Amino acid sequence: MSVLVIAEHDNAELKPATLSTVAAAAQLGDVDILVAGENCNAVANTAAKIAGVGRVLKADALALKTGLAENVAPLIVQLSSGYSHILAPATTNGKNIMPRVAALLDVAQISEITSVVSADTFVRPIYAGNAMATVQSDDAIKIITVRTTGFDTAPAEGGSATLEDVSNITDAALSSFAGQELTVSERPELTSAKVVISGGRGMQSGENFPMLEKIADKLGAAVGASRAAVDAGFVPNDYQVGQTGKVVAPDLYIAVGISGAIQHLAGMKDSKVIVAINKDEEAPIFQVADYGLVADLFEAVPDLSAELNK
Amino acid sequence: MKVLVAVKRVVDYNVKIRVNSNQTAVETANVKMSMNPFDEIAVEEGIRLKEAGTASELIAFSVGPKQSQETIRTALAMGADRGILVETDIIVEPLAVAKCLKAIVEKENPDLVIVGKQAIDDDSNQTGQMLAALLGWSQGTFASKLILSDGSIKVTREVDGGLETVDLKMPAVVTTDLRLNEPRYASLPNIMKAKKKTIDVTNPEELGIDISPRLTVLKVEEPAKRLAGVMVEDVVQLVDKLRNEAKVI
Ligand SMILES: Cc1cc2nc3c(=O)[nH]c(=O)nc-3n(C[C@H](O)[C@H](O)[C@H](O)COP(=O)(O)OP(=O)(O)OC[C@H]3O[C@@H](n4cnc5c(N)ncnc54)[C@H](O)[C@@H]3O)c2cc1C
Numbered sequence: 001m002s003v004l005v006i007a008e009h010d011n012a013e014l015k016p017a018t019l020s021t022v023a024a025a026a027q028l029g030d031v032d033i034l035v036a037g038e039n040c041n042a043v044a045n046t047a048a049k050i051a052g053v054g055r056v057l058k059a060d061a062l063a064l065k066t067g068l069a070e071n072v073a074p075l076i077v078q079l080s081s082g083y084s085h086i087l088a089p090a091t092t093n094g095k096n097i098m099p100r101v102a103a104l105l106d107v108a109q110i111s112e113i114t115s116v117v118s119a120d121t122f123v124r125p126i127y128a129g130n131a132m133a134t135v136q137s138d139d140a141i142k143i144i145t146v147r148t149t150g151f152d153t154a155p156a157e158g159g160s161a162t163l164e165d166v167s168n169i170t171d172a173a174l175s176s177f178a179g180q181e182l183t184v185s186e187r188p189e190l191t192s193a194k195v196v197i198s199g200g201r202g203m204q205s206g207e208n209f210p211m212l213e214k215i216a217d218k219l220g221a222a223v224g225a226s227r228a229a230v231d232a233g234f235v236p237n238d239y240q241v242g243q244t245g246k247v248v249a250p251d252l253y254i255a256v257g258i259s260g261a262i263q264h265l266a267g268m269k270d271s272k273v274i275v276a277i278n279k280d281e282e283a284p285i286f287q288v289a290d291y292g293l294v295a296d297l298f299e300a301v302p303d304l305s306a307e308l309n310k
Numbered sequence: 311m312k313v314l315v316a317v318k319r320v321v322d323y324n325v326k327i328r329v330n331s332n333q334t335a336v337e338t339a340n341v342k343m344s345m346n347p348f349d350e351i352a353v354e355e356g357i358r359l360k361e362a363g364t365a366s367e368l369i370a371f372s373v374g375p376k377q378s379q380e381t382i383r384t385a386l387a388m389g390a391d392r393g394i395l396v397e398t399d400i401i402v403e404p405l406a407v408a409k410c411l412k413a414i415v416e417k418e419n420p421d422l423v424i425v426g427k428q429a430i431d432d433d434s435n436q437t438g439q440m441l442a443a444l445l446g447w448s449q450g451t452f453a454s455k456l457i458l459s460d461g462s463i464k465v466t467r468e469v470d471g472g473l474e475t476v477d478l479k480m481p482a483v484v485t486t487d488l489r490l491n492e493p494r495y496a497s498l499p500n501i502m503k504a505k506k507k508t509i510d511v512t513n514p515e516e517l518g519i520d521i522s523p524r525l526t527v528l529k530v531e532e533p534a535k536r537l538a539g540v541m542v543e544d545v546v547q548l549v550d551k552l553r554n555e556a557k558v559i
Pocket residue numbers: 199200201202203225226227228229240241242243244245246256257258259260261262263264267277278279280283295296297298323347348430
């Protein structure tokens with residue numbers, strides 16, 4: 001069986017989500033990678049070094065520069081024959097493009113798998129991860145998005161894939177990119193950080209988030225947030241951890257002033273160690289925490305910062 | 311301009327769900343059901359387009375069992391003009407929903423279809439993108455802002471890195487994210503008025519659509535439970551545990 005993995009990248013860098021997706025794909029068959037973008041040579045070269053990858057297909061065109069689903073999906077469909085499975089990470093890109101591919105091929109999509117049982121059977125969370133469904137697909141080609149926290153990462157080095165150029169790229173002329181406002185940060189990416197510290201409504205204002213950033217910098221952590229903190233405008237939308245935000249599973253997750261609604265837990269309950277700091281001892285977050293501290297965060301967080309210096 | 315919104319009847323987001331005893335599904339009998347929260351945002355956006363004079367008619371659509379009429383009725387009470395139910399007792403997958411929607415779109419010719427980005431039961435996040443594919447339309451997923459102008463729509467999208475804006479040629483499909491708007495509650499007079507609005511009922515056979523599932527659910531299980539943790543006295547103890555017991559810092 002041959003599996004095509006859709007690379008996650010920004011034309012300059014290959015994102016770690018690709019490595020987890022390759023690891024999932026390697027359980028199914030021989031792996032090829034599609035790098036669709038513009039001026040994405042460096043990304044294709046990096047992808048070719050991933051252990052176990054046979055071919056890297058590089059589709060380089062202006063129409064693919066910003067990953068518009070209307071242009072990328074037909075390209076994937078064009079490349080689909082010969083593949084038994086096509087996998088993309090369940091990033092906002094993967095989620096945007098893959099259902100479009102599935103519908104064009106008249107097949108189901110299996111969203112956010114967390115494990116591979118066999119070539120046609122997969123496990124995926126439903127109801128905010130409060131149940132795990134094992135599903136079997138009869139479709140000739142399986143279109144899948146991968147929850148990256150469910151898989152290890154394939155080794156980034158050790159492979160020597162062949163590079164092939166893909167031609168015949170067209171602009172569907174249905175949509176165009178009009179701008180972006182990306183969050184700039186020196187800290188690690190939320191979904192691949194080893195440590196995450198998140199703030200909730202209890203933080204009271206965006207001006208208090210630097211307290212968490214200070215700790216993040218000491219621990220090499222990423223900063224996240226609950227939906228309530230994002231809705232209130234304390235931090236940008238891309239900080240949101242949860243059922244409908246990002247799913248993280250770091251070695252250490254520190255929840256500060258977060259009550260622990262199921263929608264939030266859905267995004268972090270697979271973290272190795274969970275710490276909760278909350279002034280309400282009844283807060284549901286304590287039910288999933290390995291270490292709970294009942295305290296006012298405005299005292300506990302500065303104390304934590306000082307203690308970490310020792 | 312006509313706008314179509316899709317609404318799904320799901321287990322209310324506040325319900326703590328349980329897997330049934332033979333591990334085939336999540337228990338839905340005697341459980342509070344509501345409109346999928348992302349669909350409430352879709353309905354609200356449609357109503358705002360009407361209030362702004364941009365949309366002339368707002369149609370609320372659903373695929374599902376007879377009781378989905380209640381969900382459509384909620385959309386009508388919020389401010390949609392009429393409803394369409396594609397009735398079926400089969401648990402429909404996103405591809406089937408998209409096919410039913412396509413058939414209705416071809417009859418009603420809306421310029422814009424707004425659906426929730428995901429339903430909080432199956433968490434699939436597929437229907438809008440699939441509909442756009444089947445119609446050959448543009449798509450604006452995970453929308454946090456819409457600006458309509460003649461023949462095109464500017465959609466601000468919530469993406470992993472922050473926000474992105476795309477220009478879509480109309481007709482288009484938009485899927486809603488949480489920050490697009492805050493849905494209104496239906497007022498009592500509007501709930502009364504909604505009772506007089508029409509809901510047309512059809513079914514997949516009438517539309518000539520095969521909705522048989524492509525996926526077989528072999529098993530539904532509870533996720534692994536986390537072991538109970540401990541409470542610490544203070545920050546000093548916390549840091550000590552993280553350093554020497556958990557060894558994560
Ligand atoms: C469709 C849908 C999707 C959703 N998706 C998500 C999602 O992806 N992610 C998500 O997070 N939520 C999501 N939610 C929202 C979720 O239901 C909760 O409303 C949200 O997680 C609550 O955020 P919070 O814990 O910060 O706020 P609250 O529930 O208000 O909790 C604040 C906590 O801070 C504590 N606190 C206050 N002051 C202090 C202090 N001085 N010191 C210490 N503790 C303090 C309080 O005791 C309280 O426990 C979703 C909801 C819906 C309906």
